[in-house]
Amino acid sequence: MITGLNAGTAQNLQLGAGAILKSAYAGASSLSASNILSATNGGMTFSAVPTYFTPTVDGIFDNVKGAGRTITNWAVTLTFTAVEADAEVLLRALGCADQDGTTGVITGRHTIKATDYADLYAIAEKGDGSIIQITIKNALNTNGLSLQTVNNGNGGISFTISGNYDIAALDTPPFEIKTIATA
Numbered sequence: 001m002i003t004g005l006n007a008g009t010a011q012n013l014q015l016g017a018g019a020i021l022k023s024a025y026a027g028a029s030s031l032s033a034s035n036i037l038s039a040t041n042g043g044m045t046f047s048a049v050p051t052y053f054t055p056t057v058d059g060i061f062d063n064v065k066g067a068g069r070t071i072t073n074w075a076v077t078l079t080f081t082a083v084e085a086d087a088e089v090l091l092r093a094l095g096c097a098d099q100d101g102t103t104g105v106i107t108g109r110h111t112i113k114a115t116d117y118a119d120l121y122a123i124a125e126k127g128d129g130s131i132i133q134i135t136i137k138n139a140l141n142t143n144g145l146s147l148q149t150v151n152n153g154n155g156g157i158s159f160t161i162s163g164n165y166d167i168a169a170l171d172t173p174p175f176e177i178k179t180i181a182t183a
Helices: 087-094
Strands: 015-022 040-054 070-082 097-099 106-108 116-124 131-141 157-162 175-180
Touching: 015 040, 070 087, 070 131, 087 097, 087 106, 087 131
Parallel strands: none
Antiparallel strands: 015 116, 040 070, 070 157, 097 106, 116 131, 131 157, 131 175
């Protein structure tokens, strides 16, 4: 039988739905309610897609190694459905909004503030107990607020979080991926 299964497969499997954190994973204490953005439904999907540029030269094929192909940018997204509709989740979903400190009323705005961008951390466990952490840099929800209610069930708020380049570091893509060993 031909299969990719090997002795390390079980250790390297990604297990469970994971979590979305507001600050980087630094052990079990990172999984406190105050650091988790929201419980989710349906897991999460991370995507980092490069845009390639290949010089246009007569007689050259589209995909030629050594022909000067380069990556011009990365489109980075994290999609998930949050099931908690607290003020912080609603503000993050709107992307550009403020909450009145007295009334609690949330209102959108037309300008993006530097504080609207904030790193988010998607974490998931591997079969060996280690943690995969994906940092989405300068994260901003780009699909607005979409709240789905469900009769006899829980609703959800759909997110498409986009990673954004920092103007001071345009050569650094807006994501990082690392594995964190756990004791």
